[in-house]
Amino acid sequence: MRILLAAAGLVLVYAGIVSLVSPGEPAASPQPWGFGTGVAVRPPEVSLSGGLYFKTYLWARGGGGVLYLRCYVYSRYEGGTWLPTPEEYPVLGVYSVTVGRGPFTEGGALNLTLPLMGGCVPVATPSVDGLQLGSIKVLAPGANLAASRIGLYVAYAGGRLGEVTSFYGPGDLPPSPEDLSLPPGQAGVLLALARNITAGCGDVSCKVERIKEFLKGFTYDGTMDAPWPHIPPGVDPLMWFLQNKRGVCVHFATAFVMLARASGVHARLVVGYMSDGPVPTQWSLTAFSPHAWAEYYQPGVGWIGVEATPPMGVTPPAAPLPRETPTPVATTPEAPPASPGPYQWPSIGLGVFLPLAGVAAAALVGGALFKKRVVIAVGEALRVGAPRGFWVYVNRRRVGRAPVEIVFDKPGLYLVAAGPFVRVVRVVDYRSMAGRAFEKLLKKLKLPPSATPREVAERFPQYREVALLVEKLRFGLRANKEDYRRLKEMI
Incomplete structure (x- = not known):
């Protein structure tokens, strides 16, 4: 009877190992286009008296420089808050959204499990200085997306995101009258200040450089303990910033936009994320911080992105990433797939299967199939300390000799074996x-x-x-x- 149980155990363990090695699910079937349905998705409001979202980690690849992730664009500013323009609300599309002109010349790729601030599906852009407005293409099989009518941003409306590949190319969309508007109560102060800053300038480039130079004299006032300066209730946050000369990125970007408008230059605000350091060309886990910057319009050139925040506030010290695995495990794909394909049964080499099968059979006959069951979070380290000197396997991959720490960056079930001990590890996201x-x-x-x-x-x-x-x-x-x-x- 024990022999039969052991044989059955071997079969079950083998099937279990196979299912754990490469979990998958059928790809989402393409749905018909719904781009012309007219369903609107409203972007969030951005208050200068509140805060942006916390830092996030994304699997990303770029061009080897700092990667900006464009979320939303704003032209309406009222009472210390940036509001979405009703005419620019995105309309609902399904499976793939393409807006504006091509060809696509710049871009990046992300692996998302959730939309970011306000349902944002970020559009990867090159460095903002010298950026031109253009076409946007986002590929997210299985997701319901919404794209703004003139190609400024993409929002999430449901479904599974997976890998998002987005591009940003050249374009010549004209500005709107709202890109010159000033808040009525502060127009006089802004016009006088702008005249003083840009005195003697005859073109857009000169005015932009003068405003950027003026803002360099301000202090970035965000820290990990106090990420947002305290602005007294009832005080206009823009005026408070110009008087106290300290604030965070959204204050610098807003001041740039308003001073540019006051000097006759069309400008607007962009809110999104920025990597804490260069993003390599291969897939890597990257920290992104919420960020705001500005865009201004130069006749004959188009829209140009500009970083108004001084350097000390633009690139904060890189936050500690989840602890690195001394020896990488098989949970990190070299290139995350755009969408999971049909289930594929992988093959397991005898060099891995036989030791695990022997351990499983011995454990089953002895009355204990597994030594331990463990539940940990994504990014949390699992320490395998014993038996010392034995090879440690995660599913079918050898990761090192005990003692070793293993970090899992993907949720699921994993079989961790070291000598006669087997752990079933459930990784939770x-x-x-x-x-x-x-x-x-x-x-x-x-x-x-x-x-x-x-x-x-x-x-x-x-x-x-x-x-x-x-x-x-x-x-x-x-x-x-x-x-x-x-x-x-x-x-």
């Missing part, structure tokens, strides 16, 4: 789980999927703590089980 829980809350509150946690907190004060916890889990440096448990209890 609390970021994704928090995102799904938040999506359920949005449905419960009858809000669109693009609603942000802070918008929820503003409309439903009773969910303020929930919103803060969602932000921490989705955009913080670490997402842990205890915070997720609290979130589930509160929701």
Whole structure:
């Protein structure tokens, strides 16, 4: 009887190993285009008295420089808040969205599990200095996307994102009258200040350089402990910034836009993310910080991106990434796929299967199939300390000799074997789980999927703590089980 049980155990373990080595799911079938349906997705408002989202980590590849991820573009500024232009609300599209002219000349690629701030599907752009407005193409099989009518940004409306490949190319879209508007209460002050800053300038380039030079005398006032300067209630945040000469990126970018407009230059605000350092051409886990910059229009050239924040505030010290694996495991693809393909049964070499099969059979006959079951979070290190000197395998891949630390960057089930000991490791992505829980809350509150946690907190004060916890889990440096448990209890 024991022999039969051992044989059955071998078969089950082999099937289990095969299913753990390369988990997959069928690719989402393409859906018909819905681009002309006219369904609108409203971008979030951006307040100068509030804050942007926390840092996030994304699998990305770029051109070897700092990568800017464009989210939303704003021309309307009222009462210290940037508002989306109703005429520019994106319309709903499905499977693939292409807006504007080609050819696509610059771009990057990301591997997303969740949309970013306000439902943003980021568009990768080259360095902002010298950037020209142009066409946008986003490929996200299985996702429902929304694209702005003139190609400024792309938003998320549902489905699975997976890999997002986005491009940004040259274009000549003209500015609108709103790109010259000034807040009525501050127009006089801004016009006088702009005249003084740009005195003697006869062209756009001279005015832009003078304004950038003027802002270099201001102080970047964001730190990890106080990421946002305290602006007294009832005080206009732009005027406060110009008087106190300190603030963060959105204050610098807003001041640049308003001073440029006051000097007769069309300008607008861009909100998105910026990598904390150069993004290599191969796939790598990269830290991105929320960021705001500006764009101005130069006749005969087009829209040009400009970094108005001084260097000390543009590239913050790189935050510590999840601990690196001493010996890489098989969980990091060389190039994340655009969408999962049909399930493929992998082959396992006898050199790996036979030792594991022998261990499994011996454990089964002895009455204990596994030594230990472990649950850890994505990015958390698993230490395999014993038995010392034995080779450690993760599924079918050898990662080193014990003791060794293994970091998993992808959720799922993994079989970790060291000598006679076998661990079943369940890796949980609390970021994704928090995102799904938040999506359920949005449905419960009858809000669109693009609603942000802070918008929820503003409309439903009773969910303020929930919103803060969602932000921490989705955009913080670490997402842990205890915070997720609290979130589930509160929701």
